[in-house]
Amino acid sequence: MENTKPLRLAVIVGSVRANRFGPTVSGWFAGEAEKYGSYEVDLIDLAEAEHELPVAFPDFGAELPAEVERVRGNLAGRLAAADAFVIVTPEYNHSFPASLKNVIDWFNREWHAKPVGFVSYGGMAGGQRAVEQLRQVFPELHAVTVRATLSFHMAWERFAEDGRPRDEEGSNAAAKGMLRQLEWWGHALRDARARSPYSAAA
Incomplete structure (x- = not known):
């Protein structure tokens, strides 16, 4: 039987840099996702300190320090509970932030058989090169990236002081387009996982 409950959408703010613009972009997008009604x-x-994971990985099977286990466990639960993801990323040196790659690499099954969308921001390229590289990363984690994206070039000029895009009509329409694609894939993959647990084995 098809699951009609709202999809759980995890919106991940990828930048941890001081004075970052990520909270403005992600806060607006999260609000649009809530208004969409399906999530x-x-x-x-x-x-946030509660999500800080070390960049040095332990040996396979090694026991994690208690604080690392607590942080990892908290994030693992939130990622595992998600039916879909949206990654909000800037572009650093033609790629995405190390903080984002680190949190991606700390997890595996939590990403499996789920759709991923991207909201990028930056200078003239609008973060699109970061997104193109992320599109190569997520298939390795058995995740599906959706075609529609949002990209804000010269992002600090594209948002008003109230945290909303100056081109609100166009930005909202683009957000809805991506949310529709995530909704389709989110329901399809959630129903498929319920019928048969996903196996990453070759």
């Missing part, structure tokens, strides 16, 4: 939104800000 329960969980905003995960990697800059």
